[in-house]
Amino acid sequence: MKRIHLIAPSGACLDQRSPSLGIEWLQQQGFDVLNTDCTTRVEQRFAGSDEQRLAEINQLAKLSPETVVIVMRGGYGLHRLLPDIDWNGIAKAIHNGLQICGHSDFTVFEIGMLAKAGAITLAGPMLNFDFACQGEGGNGASPNAFMWQHFQSAVNERKLHCDVQAPQKYTLQKEGQSSGILWGGNLTVIAGLVGTPYLPTQQQTQDGILFLEDVNEHPYRIERMLMQLLDAGILANQSAVVMGGFSAYRLFDNDRGYDLASAFEAIRKRLPSHIPLLTGLPFGHQADKLTLPIGAQANIQFDASGFCIKSSW
Numbered sequence: 001m002k003r004i005h006l007i008a009p010s011g012a013c014l015d016q017r018s019p020s021l022g023i024e025w026l027q028q029q030g031f032d033v034l035n036t037d038c039t040t041r042v043e044q045r046f047a048g049s050d051e052q053r054l055a056e057i058n059q060l061a062k063l064s065p066e067t068v069v070i071v072m073r074g075g076y077g078l079h080r081l082l083p084d085i086d087w088n089g090i091a092k093a094i095h096n097g098l099q100i101c102g103h104s105d106f107t108v109f110e111i112g113m114l115a116k117a118g119a120i121t122l123a124g125p126m127l128n129f130d131f132a133c134q135g136e137g138g139n140g141a142s143p144n145a146f147m148w149q150h151f152q153s154a155v156n157e158r159k160l161h162c163d164v165q166a167p168q169k170y171t172l173q174k175e176g177q178s179s180g181i182l183w184g185g186n187l188t189v190i191a192g193l194v195g196t197p198y199l200p201t202q203q204q205t206q207d208g209i210l211f212l213e214d215v216n217e218h219p220y221r222i223e224r225m226l227m228q229l230l231d232a233g234i235l236a237n238q239s240a241v242v243m244g245g246f247s248a249y250r251l252f253d254n255d256r257g258y259d260l261a262s263a264f265e266a267i268r269k270r271l272p273s274h275i276p277l278l279t280g281l282p283f284g285h286q287a288d289k290l291t292l293p294i295g296a297q298a299n300i301q302f303d304a305s306g307f308c309i310k311s312s313w
Helices: 017-028 036-040 050-062 078-084 087-095 104-117 127-131 145-157 187-193 219-231 260-270
Strands: 003-007 032-034 067-071 099-102 121-123 159-165 175-186 208-215 238-247 277-279 292-294 297-303 306-312
Touching (some): 003 050, 017 032, 017 036, 050 078, 067 127, 078 104, 099 145, 104 175, 175 238, 187 208, 187 219, 219 260, 238 297
Antiparallel strands (some): 121 292, 297 306
16 A cells, blocks of 8 residues: 655644544555645644745655655645755655645645646645545444545545536537546635746647636635636637536625626636536535546547546646
């Protein structure tokens, strides 16, 4: 079995029971879980000082190739560290076999790694939510079976294959396919990288497959950030745009029927007609979660009833 090495590069843990349950479950699956002390660090809202978290990230360059790195949780904090990350050193470790997995705020590291070094990272489960599931009575419950299946496929076989059955309302073609570099993650994080050296160039992501998700963002904010990516030329540079979960937002009386579908329709009107806008990707702040290889070549075949996404790396 591979070794799990934990890192806490962003927010501090809100409940120590959560990482403890996650660590216990992974150990029960036969993993050696290392660097568990990171789950207890607290500095203001962060999981340790900037210096501690930066040192922990840069230490990844020295880990053994069979290690899988899993992020504790998201929040905010990684953006502070970007200028001093050892991108090339960590990328060399990745090329030698190291795998690094997370999502949410960790998107900034994964997109930065793609921009700076072109190395593949995994957008996927994190310790606190995905491996530390709790039942209604507060007792430990098994993690989501779909998530666990696709995580194992990614780290053991370096493969992605998922059929998604979801009606497609925002693609103008009856059927088709798209191939290109797979990249993306949290929409708020990616929008915040526009104009910085940590967002891949349009040449790097030309004809790519961009996937997006977010949490706690009202649809008008989602629309605004998508408009930013559209006006920056990023969306029109893709062969496909794929929407994951946009969860935990609240609509208001003054929305008067405006909702997430309205936001997607507004983007569809301005997005070039040949680019499919697909929805229903099982990824985001949700239990059903794929593990997606950021920076790998991927293929999507789609029709009105859904799509199939594949990659190997």
